Amino acid sequence: MNMDTLVSLCKRRGFVFQSSEIYGGTGSCWDYGPLGVELKNNIKRLWWRDHVQLRADMVGLDASILMHSAVWKASGHVDHFTDPMVDCRACQRRFRADKLDEAPWIHSCPAKKDTKFEVPGGEPCVHCGNRRTLCPECGKGQLTEPRQFNLMFKTFMGPVEEDAAVTYLRPETAQGIFVNFENVLQSMRLKLPFGIAQIGKAFRNEITPGNFIFRVRELEQMEIEYFVNPLDTVAGRPADEYWHEQWIEERRAWYRRYGIAAGNLRLREHGKDELSHYSKRTVDIEYRFPMGWSELEGIANRTDFDLKQHAKFSGKSLTYFDEERRTHVVPYVIEPSAGVDRSFLAFLADAYREEEVRGEKRVLLRLHPELAPVKIAVLPLLKKRDEIVARAKEIRTELARRWVTVYDDTAAIGRLYRRQDEVGTPFCVTVDVQTVGDPEKGEPGDDRVTIRERDSMEQIRVPVAELVRIFQELLGGQPWSSVVQRYPAQDRA
RNA sequence: GCGGGCGUAAUUCAGGGGCAGAAUGCCAGCUUCCCAAGCUGGACGUCGCCGGUUCGAAUCCGGUCGCCCGCUCCA
Numbered sequence: 001m002n003m004d005t006l007v008s009l010c011k012r013r014g015f016v017f018q019s020s021e022i023y024g025g026t027g028s029c030w031d032y033g034p035l036g037v038e039l040k041n042n043i044k045r046l047w048w049r050d051h052v053q054l055r056a057d058m059v060g061l062d063a064s065i066l067m068h069s070a071v072w073k074a075s076g077h078v079d080h081f082t083d084p085m086v087d088c089r090a091c092q093r094r095f096r097a098d099k100l101d102e103a104p105w106i107h108s109c110p111a112k113k114d115t116k117f118e119v120p121g122g123e124p125c126v127h128c129g130n131r132r133t134l135c136p137e138c139g140k141g142q143l144t145e146p147r148q149f150n151l152m153f154k155t156f157m158g159p160v161e162e163d164a165a166v167t168y169l170r171p172e173t174a175q176g177i178f179v180n181f182e183n184v185l186q187s188m189r190l191k192l193p194f195g196i197a198q199i200g201k202a203f204r205n206e207i208t209p210g211n212f213i214f215r216v217r218e219l220e221q222m223e224i225e226y227f228v229n230p231l232d233t234v235a236g237r238p239a240d241e242y243w244h245e246q247w248i249e250e251r252r253a254w255y256r257r258y259g260i261a262a263g264n265l266r267l268r269e270h271g272k273d274e275l276s277h278y279s280k281r282t283v284d285i286e287y288r289f290p291m292g293w294s295e296l297e298g299i300a301n302r303t304d305f306d307l308k309q310h311a312k313f314s315g316k317s318l319t320y321f322d323e324e325r326r327t328h329v330v331p332y333v334i335e336p337s338a339g340v341d342r343s344f345l346a347f348l349a350d351a352y353r354e355e356e357v358r359g360e361k362r363v364l365l366r367l368h369p370e371l372a373p374v375k376i377a378v379l380p381l382l383k384k385r386d387e388i389v390a391r392a393k394e395i396r397t398e399l400a401r402r403w404v405t406v407y408d409d410t411a412a413i414g415r416l417y418r419r420q421d422e423v424g425t426p427f428c429v430t431v432d433v434q435t436v437g438d439p440e441k442g443e444p445g446d447d448r449v450t451i452r453e454r455d456s457m458e459q460i461r462v463p464v465a466e467l468v469r470i471f472q473e474l475l476g477g478q479p480w481s482s483v484v485q486r487y488p489a490q491d492r493a
Numbered sequence: 494g495c496g497g498g499c500g501u502a503a504u505u506c507a508g509g510g511g512c513a514g515a516a517u518g519c520c521a522g523c524u525u526c527c528c529a530a531g532c533u534g535g536a537c538g539u540c541g542c543c544g545g546u547u548c549g550a551a552u553c554c555g556g557u558c559g560c561c562c563g564c565u566c567c568a
Contacts (some may be wrong), residue, residue: 004561012504012518018559024541025559077568151568171568207494207566215567276568360529381526410520414528421528432526450527457528490527 001352003290006345007212009363013423015039015348015373016213028209028217035423036344038373038404040220043343044199046370047222050254051197058195058224059188063176065201066157069167071175074313075306076277077152077168107132153203153217169203174335176200177225178306181318192320192331193243195226199340211291213341220340227331229322230304240280240332244301247336248283251297255285255343259368260350264288265296278305287346296346297338304330347371351424357457365424366455369475374425375403376471379416383409387436395429395449395464402468403475421454427474428452429467450490453480459490 010016015036019029032040052058072078107119111128119125119132152171158164170176177196184196199222209215226247232239248267255265270282280301287296307330311318319328351365369375378396380388392407399405406425408416413430420428430450437445451470452459458480462470473483 007560008504021559023558027559075568204568210561278568357528362529379527384524412525412528412530414530416529417527418529430527434526452527459527 001290001349001354003212006290006348006352009352009422010036010348015423028206028215030213030216030341035373039347039367039371040340040344042371042373043340043347044220044222046258047254047338048197048199051195051224051250055195057193058197059184059190061177061180061184061196061198062200063173063180063198065170065203066155066167067170067175067179069165070313071179071310072152072168072171074309075175075178076309077171151205151207153205171204172202172337173198173200173221173223174225174306174337177223178310178318179314181227181307181310182316185320192232192322193226193228193239195224197222197224199223211289211294213345214289214291214294216341222338222340222343224334224336225302226334226336227320228334229320229329230332231322231325231329240301240303240334243334244281244283244299247334248285248299251299251336251338252285255287255296255346258347258371259366260287260346264346264350266293268293268295276300278302287342287349289345290349294342296342297336299334299336302333302335304332306333307331362418362421364421364454367424367426369426372424372426373404374406374420374423375475376405376427376429377416377420377425378405378407378429378431379413380409381413381430381432385433385436388431388433391436392429392431395431395467399429399467399471403471417452417457424454426454427471428454435464452490453484456480458484460484460487461490462487 007016010033011018013035014033017031017033018025019031020026048060052060069078106116107125108114108116109125109127111125153169154166155169156164157167177198180196184190200220201218202221203218206215206217209217224247226243228239228243230238230240234242252265252267256262264287266286266288268284268286270279270284275282278300280303282298282300284295285297285299286293307318310316311330317328318330320331321327322329347367348365351367353364353366355362355364365372367373376399378392378399380392382388389409392409396405396407408419410416411419417428428451430452432450434446435449437443447464448461449464449467450459450461451467460483470483474480
C-alpha cells in the first residue's frame with residue numbers, strides 16, 4: 001500500500017480533497033470532504049471523551065487562535081526562525097546572514113577584477129558592496145540570497161494594516177492553555193495534579209510540507225497540558241517523571257484501542273541534542289506511515305518553563321499554593337501533543353485492506369466502528385418493489401436518529417456492499433421480500449432483516465424491532481461474535 | 494531551497510504537431526431474492542495554468558502552479 005492509493009481513495013470517496021483544486025491547488029492545504037469530516041470529528045470526539053469527559057482530573061478549553069503578540073515573545077517562538085538565512089548550495093549548511101561576515105573573510109571582488117583580499121569583520125566589501133558569497137564551512141559552495149525565515153504566520157489585528165497590531169496565527173495550541181492557567185485553576189477549584197485539554201487549529205509555515213496530510217501548514221492539534229506538583233513523589237519517583245510515563249502509556253494504548261496495530265507503533269526517545277529549549281525529556285509515538293516511521297504524537301516534559309516565562313513577561317504570578325507545604329510552587333507540565341490530521345492518516349492507513357473474494361479484489365477500510373464515518377447502510381435487496389424501498393427508508397430514518405446511517409439503492413446488492421466496504425461502514429442492513437411479505441403469494445412479512453458485518457461478511461437475520469438494541473451493543477463496544485450467535489445466519493448465495 | 498520525475502475524464506493510465514482515447518467508476522432502464530453478475534443506453538475533458546513557435550499545439554519551447562521521489566530543513 002502506498003500513499004498514492006490512499007490519496008486516490010480519499011478523493012474518490014469524499015474523504016480529503018486538495019485545497020482550491022479548481023485553481024490548481026494550494027500547496028500543503030487539504031480539505032476534508034463529507035466522509036472525511038465524519039472520521040475527523042470521530043477522532044476528536046473519542047480523544048475528548050476518553051481524556052476529558054471520562055477523567056476526574058481533566059478539564060477542557062477552547063482558546064482563540066489570535067493572541068497577544070507578547071505571548072509569542074514569552075514562549076520563545078518570536079526569537080526562533082525569524083532571521084535572514086542563507087544556504088550553502090554545496091554542503092547544504094544553513095547560516096544566519098547577519099552573522100555571516102562578523103568574522104573577517106576572503107573576498108574575490110568583481111569591482112577589482114576578481115582580485116582576492118580579506119574583508120574585515122562586520123562589513124560588506126567597500127568596493128562592490130557584496131557580502132560573503134562563499135560558504136565559510138566548506139569554503140567552496142556558493143551561498144544563496146538571504147531569505148527571511150519565519151515559521152509563524154504573521155498577521156495584523158485591525159483593519160488598517162499600518163496601524164494594526166502585528167501578531168501571529170498560533171503555531172501551537174499549548175500557549176492558549178498556559179495563559180489561561182490561572183483562570184482555569186481559580187474557576188474550577190482544581191488541585192494538582194490536573195490537566196487542561198484543547199483541540200484546535202495551529203499554523204506553521206513549514207519549510208517542506210508534503211506527504212499528503214502528514215506535514216501541512218494549517219493543522220489541527222489535540223493537546224493536553226497536565227500540571228503536576230514538582231515537590232511531589234509518586235511511586236518513588238518525581239511526580240513529573242511518573243506522570244510522563246503514565247501519559248506515554250495512556251496515549252499509546254489509545255491508538256491501540258481504536259485499531260492501530262501494535263507493530264505499527266513505536267516509541268522514540270529524543271536525544272539530548274535534539275530536545276526543544278523547554279523540554280527535559282521528550283518521547284515520540286511514531287507510526288509506520290506509508291512513507292516510513294514518523295512522528296504521530298510528541299509527549300514532552302516541558303517542566304515549569306512556560307509558566308515561568310509567562311509570569312516573567314506578564315508580571316502575573318502563575319503559581320499553585322501547596323497547602324500541605326504552605327508554599328507556592330510553579331507546576332511542572334507534561335504535554336501529550338497529538339496531530340488530528342496525522343491521526344487521521346494513521347487510522348486510515350492502518351485500516352486499508354485489499355482482499356481477494358471470489359477472484360475479485362475487495363477494498364475495505366477496517367476502521368473501528370466508533371471511527372467509521374458511516375455506521376450503518378440500509379439497503380433494499382430489490383429496488384423495484386415499493387414496499388421494500390419504503391420499509392428500508394423507514395428503517396434508515398429510525399436508525400439515523402442515533403447513528404450516521406445512509407440509504408442506497410443505485411446498484412445490485414453486491415456492489416452496494418463493496419461500496420460500503422471501501423468507506424469502512426461496519427454494518428449493512430438489508431431489507432428483502434421476506435421482510436415485507438409477498439401479497440401475490442399471500443405470504444405475510446416476517447419483519448426481519450439481514451445484518452451484514454464488514455470484515456467477516458457474515459450475515460444474521462434479526463427482527464427489525466431489535467435493531468436499535470443490537471446496534472447499541474455493536475456500536476457500543478460489543479464484538480460481533482457475541483451478537484452473531486443469538487441469531488440465525490443468513491445464507492449468502 | 495537543490496536535483497530528478499510527472500500533470501490528459503471521478504480514478505488508473507495510453508496517445509506525442511492534423512477529429513480527445515481505453516479500462517474501471519458514475520447515471521438511467523431492463524434483469525436479478527445477498528457479495529464489484531448480465532444486457533441496453535447515457536453523461537463526463539479549456540489535455541494544470543499563462544505565454545511563445547507554427548497554417549495548425551494535448552504534443553515543441555519558456556514561465557508558472559501543483560504532485561511524487563531523493564537531499565536538506567523540521568519549535
